[in-house]
Each structure stands twice: as C-alpha cells, then as structure tokens.
Amino acid sequence: EVQLVESGGGLVQPGRSLKLSCVASGFTFSNYGMNWIRQAPGKGLEWVAYISSGSSYIYYAETVKGRFTISRDNAKNTLYLQMTSLRSEDTALYYCARLQSYYFDYWGQGVMVTVSS
Amino acid sequence: DIQMTQSPSLLSASVGDRVTLSCKASQNIYKYLNWYQQKLGEAPKLLIYYTNSLQTGIPSRFSGSGSGTDYTLTISSLQPEDVATYFCQQYNSWPLTFGSGTKLEIK
Numbered sequence: 308e309v310q311l312v313e314s315g316g317g318l319v320q321p322g323r324s325l326k327l328s329c330v331a332s333g334f335t336f337s338n339y340g341m342n343w344i345r346q347a348p349g350k351g352l353e354w355v356a357y358i359s360s361g362s363s364y365i366y367y368a369e370t371v372k373g374r375f376t377i378s379r380d381n382a383k384n385t386l387y388l389q390m391t392s393l394r395s396e397d398t399a400l401y402y403c404a405r406l407q408s409y410y411f412d413y414w415g416q417g418v419m420v421t422v423s424s
Numbered sequence: 425d426i427q428m429t430q431s432p433s434l435l436s437a438s439v440g441d442r443v444t445l446s447c448k449a450s451q452n453i454y455k456y457l458n459w460y461q462q463k464l465g466e467a468p469k470l471l472i473y474y475t476n477s478l479q480t481g482i483p484s485r486f487s488g489s490g491s492g493t494d495y496t497l498t499i500s501s502l503q504p505e506d507v508a509t510y511f512c513q514q515y516n517s518w519p520l521t522f523g524s525g526t527k528l529e530i531k
Contacts, residue, residue, distance in 0.1 A: 320453040352460075352468065352511055366518050369425075402467055409515035410458045412479070414467040 309333040311403050311415035318421045319393055329386040329415055337361075337381035340406040343388045345399035346417070349414030353399075356388065357406065371397075393422045426450050427516050430523035436531045443499040445526045447512035452492050454514040459488055460499045462525075463508045471510075472497065506531060 315327040327343070331335040341367050343355040356377040357366045365377055376389040385404050427450035430472040437443050445453040449459065460468040470479045475495060487501040499506055507530055512523040 351524045352513075354520045354522065357518075357520075368519050408473070409456065409520075410470055410473040411460070411468070411513075412470050414469075416467055 309405070309413045311405065311417035313401065313403055313415045316401065316418035316420045318423060320424050321422055322324055323393055324391045325420060326390070326391070327388040327401055327403075327418055327420070329388075330412060331384045331386065331403075331405075334405070336379075336384040337405060340364075340375075341379060341386045342404045342406055342411065343375075343386075344376060344402045344404050344411070344414075345397075345420075346402070347399045350399075355401070358386070367420075390420070393420075395422050398422045425519055426517060426521050426525035428512055428514055428521050430510075430512060430526050432526060432529045433524065434529070436529045437502050439502055439504060440529045441502045443502050443506075443528065444491065445497040445510055445528070447490075447495045447497070447514075448495045449495070449514055449525050451516075453514045453516035455491055456514055457488075457495045458515065459484065459486075460511045460513065460514045461506075461508045480501065502528075502530070508531060 310332045321326050322362045340359045342357045345353050358377045374392045378387045400417040403415045403419045405413040429448045431439045431446045456466040457475050459470050459472040476488045487498050509525045509527045
C-alpha cells in the first residue's frame with residue numbers, strides 16, 4: 308500500500324525557517340517525481356514545487372522561488388521542503404504528492420504550517 | 425501561467441441528479457486535464473486523468489469530457505457520498521495549476 312507521511316510542520320514566526328519531510332512507502336520511491344502542494348485554510352490547491360526521480364529537474368511556483376528548496380534522499384525514501392523567509396501567506400496545509408505521468412495519484416494527509424508572530 | 429476557472433463555485437443538487445461541473449483554461453491545454461475530489465478534512469483524490477480516463481477504483485458514474493479550453497466533469501447519478509469539492513488541474517505546461525474548485529452539496 309502506498310503511503311506518504313508528512314512531518315515537520317508547526318507555528319513559526321515570519322521570517323523564520325522550517326523544514327518539512329515526507330516519508331514514502333509501498334512503492335519504489337526513486338522511480339517517481341514528487342511534489343509539494345499546499346492549501347491555505349478554506350482555500351484551493353496551489354502546486355508549490357516538483358523534483359524529478361533523480362533530482363535532475365526541479366521546478367518551483369513563482370510565489371516560493373528563491374525562498375523554498377525541494378530535495379529528496381532516495382536511500383531514505385524521503386522528500387523534503389526547506390522553507391525560509393516565511394510569510395503569513397505561506398500559512399497552509401502542505402501535502403506531498405506522487406506524480407504519475409502528469410497526475411497526482413497519491414497524496415499524504417498533509418502537515419500544517421502556520422506563520423504568525 | 426495557465427489560469428483555470430471552475431464554475432459554478434457552489435452547486436446544490438438532489439440525489440439521483442445528473443450533475444455537470446465546468447472547468448475552463450485560459451489557453452488550449454490539449455486535453456491535459458485532471459479532476460480531483462476532496463472531501464472535508466481529507467486529502468484530494470484523483471478521479472479522472474487526461475480528460476476522460478477514470479482512475480482505478482472510481483465509480484463509473486463519474487466521467488470527463490472536453491477539449492481545447494473547455495472541460496466538464498459529469499456525475500451521472502449523484503450519491504450522498506459525492507458531497508465534496510472538485511478541482512480541475514492542467515498539466516499542459518509548468519507551473520501545474522488548479523482551478524479554484526466547485527463545492528457540491530446535496531439539496
């Protein structure tokens with residue numbers, strides 16, 4: 308059974324940093340591109356970042372480019388999102404999601420990030 | 425970036441109704457369109473990919489169609505468990521973008 312389990316969220320002050328993790332199981336992690344997608348409270352979905360299976364290709368949404376860094380450790384079956392210079396508008400539930408061809412076929416349950424003083 | 429516009433934002437229908445949700449892209453996305461269902465408090469779930477391909481395990485009452493800039497998700501006979509918010513998502517080009525969602529309620 309495919310499982311994606313996020314962790315690392317919490318309450319953080321504006322301007323500070325936070326690192327999210329997503330541990331994958333039930334599939335060969337190193338064969339798939341992975342993504343972070345977020346959802347602000349009561350709002351829609353916003354794709355945040357993508358990393359290819361071997362980390363050769365990385366894309367970011369303009370709203371986070373230069374502040375967030377996506378990475379992965381295929382030996383540990385783990386996806387990361389390093390978030391710096393956090394803003395109130397980064398407050399959201401952050402999902403990791405597997406990319407199958409060009410659709411998100413498995414999602415984690417999400418981890419909440421709240422940016423507030 | 426490609427903008428995705430969903431309508432209506434809120435839809436109320438009766439059990440057994442045929443329901444149609446719309447999604448319009450700001451440019452031709454060549455059928456590179458997926459649909460997701462998100463129930464309250466849950467992660468989104470893939471329903472349909474590449475406009476009309478049903479994901480494994482999804483009931484056949486769900487179907488998708490469209491081309492160019494205009495796409496639809498149809499539920500042939502609405503069931504109580506279909507109460508959710510539905511999002512479309514394009515993958516014609518990066519950044520991948522979602523519509524703002526249609527919230528579906530039972531009348």
